[in-house]
Amino acid sequence: xxxxxxxxxxxxxxxxxxxxxxxxxxxxxxxxxxxxxxxxxxxxxxxxxxxxxxxxxxxxxxxxxxxxxxxxxxxxxxxxxxxxxxxxxx
Amino acid sequence: xxxxxxxxxxxxxxxxxxxxxxxxxxxxxxxxxxxxxxxxxxxxxxxxxxxxxxxxxxxxxxxxxxxxxxxxxxxxxxxxxxxxxxxxxxxxxxxxxxxxxxxxxxxxxxxxxxxxxxxxxxxxxxxxxxxxxxxxxxxxxxxxxxxxxxxxxxxxxxxxxxxxxxxxxxxxxxxxxxxxxxxxxxxxxxxxxxxxxxxxxxxxxxxxxxxxxxxxxxxxxxxxxxxxxxxxxxxxxxxxxxxxxxxxxxxxxxxxxxxxxxxxxxxxxxxxxxxxxxxxxxxxxxxxxxxxxxxxxxxxxxxxxxxxxxxxxxxxxxxxxxxxxxxxxxxxxxxxxxxxxxxxxxxx
Numbered sequence: 001x002x003x004x005x006x007x008x009x010x011x012x013x014x015x016x017x018x019x020x021x022x023x024x025x026x027x028x029x030x031x032x033x034x035x036x037x038x039x040x041x042x043x044x045x046x047x048x049x050x051x052x053x054x055x056x057x058x059x060x061x062x063x064x065x066x067x068x069x070x071x072x073x074x075x076x077x078x079x080x081x082x083x084x085x086x087x088x089x090x
Numbered sequence: 091x092x093x094x095x096x097x098x099x100x101x102x103x104x105x106x107x108x109x110x111x112x113x114x115x116x117x118x119x120x121x122x123x124x125x126x127x128x129x130x131x132x133x134x135x136x137x138x139x140x141x142x143x144x145x146x147x148x149x150x151x152x153x154x155x156x157x158x159x160x161x162x163x164x165x166x167x168x169x170x171x172x173x174x175x176x177x178x179x180x181x182x183x184x185x186x187x188x189x190x191x192x193x194x195x196x197x198x199x200x201x202x203x204x205x206x207x208x209x210x211x212x213x214x215x216x217x218x219x220x221x222x223x224x225x226x227x228x229x230x231x232x233x234x235x236x237x238x239x240x241x242x243x244x245x246x247x248x249x250x251x252x253x254x255x256x257x258x259x260x261x262x263x264x265x266x267x268x269x270x271x272x273x274x275x276x277x278x279x280x281x282x283x284x285x286x287x288x289x290x291x292x293x294x295x296x297x298x299x300x301x302x303x304x305x306x307x308x309x310x311x312x313x314x315x316x317x318x319x320x321x322x323x324x325x326x327x328x329x330x331x332x333x334x335x336x337x338x339x340x341x342x343x344x345x346x347x348x349x350x351x352x353x354x355x356x357x358x359x360x361x362x363x364x365x366x367x368x369x370x371x372x373x374x375x376x377x378x379x380x381x382x383x384x385x386x387x388x389x390x391x392x393x394x395x396x397x398x399x400x401x402x403x404x405x406x407x408x409x410x411x412x413x414x415x416x417x418x419x420x421x422x423x424x425x426x427x428x429x430x431x432x433x434x435x436x437x438x
Contacts, residue, residue: 008178011171012200013164018171020178033201065201067167 003060007084010069010077017069019077021085024061028052034066047071051078060085103141103165105172108133110153113143117155125152132172134165144169146176150311151187170200174217184218186311206312206333214312214330222334225304226342233299233343237265240347240378241340243307244269245392247277249287249415252351252390255383260349261295268343273303274310276317278396278431283418290414306334315358324358328365336373347376354382354389385409399431 003023010018032044044066052060062081066074110128117124127147134142134156142165144154151173156165177185187197194204194213202215205222216222240260246253260267271288275281285302292298303309308316313331315324339345348370353360367377382389390410398407399419408416418424 006178006181008175011168012174013167013171018174035199 001056001082001086003057003082003085004087005085007081009081009084012065012067015068015070015073017067017074017077018065019074019081020063020065021081022061022063023085024059026059028058029061030064031062032064032066034064035068036066043071044074047074048078051075051082055079055082057082103134103136103168105132105134105168107131108140108143110145112140113145113153116140116143116157117153119157120155122153122155128152130173130176132169132176134168136160141165142169144173146173149177149182149185151185154187166196167200170197184216184221184305186214186216186218189213189215205306206330206337208326208329208333212326212330214334222306222338225306226338229301229339229342233268233301235266239266239268239343239345240264240349241268241270241343241345242349243272243303243335244288245272245277245308246279246284246288247392248279248284248395248411248419249291250390250392250395250411251385252383252410253288253392254291254412255390256349256351256380257292257298258295259380260378261298264347265297267295267298267349268301268345269298270301270303270307270339272308273305274308274317276310278434279427283427287415287418291412306338307331313362316362319356319358321358321361324361325365328362329369331362332366332369336370336375340370340373340375345375347378349378349380351380352382355391355393396431399428404428 003021006020006022008018008020010016012018030045030048032041034041034044044064048062048064069077108131110125110131113131113133114124125145125147128145129147131143131145133140141160142156145152154166154169174185187202189197189212191207191210191213194215197215198204202217203221204213204215207213242256242260244253257267257269269288269292271285273281277284285300289300292300305311308331310317312334313327315321315327348366350363350366353363363379370377382391384390388394395407395410398404404419407419411419419428
């Protein structure tokens with residue numbers, strides 16, 4: 001699935017996450033910022049990667065600004081980001 | 091059950107785009123300045139009452155405030171999220187915010203990084219894809235050396251014999267010179283022209299590098315006073331600009347001295363120079379102030395050259411500018427710029 005637009009989803013409120021997705025050629029780049037980075041950066045990265053694998057996104061730049069979101073929140077936000085980035089309205 | 095419904099209702103604050111006028115009352119209440127030149131304003135409401143607001147002006151977030159009795163409920167995060175989404179829609183990648191020193195932690199929590207501060211007064215933060223760290227890395231890659239470096243910051247609007255004289259003096263007295271040109275396009279001569287004229291006129295000096303100043307050296311972001319010539323907060327802005335220079339640029343390029351020409355005309359620049367002499371030596375950068383270059387007792391300056399252009403005496407500028415600048419001034423290419431200088435009565 002190809003990312004065509006820049007999309008931004010979520011918010012910076014507590015327990016939420018703000019995700020920005022942008023088109024990028026030939027690689028998947030994931031940048032994570034989090035208030036619980038030291039404790040959970042691996043888990044956050046895995047959640048993001050899982051959604052990308054599931055929706056077959058292989059080329060994109062993804063910026064995650066996490067404010068302590070649960071895994072299910074991160075996955076839901078990721079899904080929305082990809083669908084919007086693809087140009088489908090959500 | 092009833093309780094949870096009430097709780098749910100209570101946190102249903104909603105946000106909508108408003109006119110900046112509507113936020114004035116709240117900002118006054120909070121003793122905040124009403125921002126100018128605003129492109130977009132958001133308000134957060136509890137019922138009919140506005141409890142928070144924030145605005146965007148260019149790529150700077152301004153006028154952000156939350157009513158006192160609603161602070162600590164995450165409303166700030168709501169405002170910033172809204173503004174960031176708006177910025178992203180408008181494809182703005184570098185976002186800046188000025189804040190009181192005491193409030194900066196609010197922004198740091200939301201992913202902003204501090205680039206400069208004036209202790210206990212004000213702090214400038216950014217959220218950027220190509221921020222100051224990238225700017226520094228770029229400088230390091232291109233210009234790093236093991237010599238003893240000095241620096242000159244110039245606008246060169248346009249490049250005169252005075253500028254050349256200052257650069258030549260610095261080049262003679264030191265191992266290596268970095269000439270940083272202000273990148274902001276608010277002067278009569280466009281940046282590319284100013285930059286190229288400096289490059290061409292200093293070709294004969296092998297130990298001079300000409301660098302683009304980017305967003306972080308006397309730009310409308312860090313030192314707006316230079317372009318507006320308003321004296322309000324000039325000291326504060328000057329200190330911010332000089333702190334960025336000291337902590338980031340001088341640090342990256344290992345600059346030991348900064349050369350500056352004496353400023354006889356412009357009040358803003360002379361205040362800036364005065365503060366520079368106070369601030370830079372504390373951080374290990376010496377300031378060398380050089381007398382203005384004189385021809386027949388007249389200090390050569392770019393404003394003098396622009397005055398001659400305005401008076402329709404382009405031929406007379408030959409005395410004050412190097413050959414390359416003069417060639418440019420009389421070329422066809424310069425026509426529009428000359429027109430602009432004539433119309434523009436202000437110092438820039």
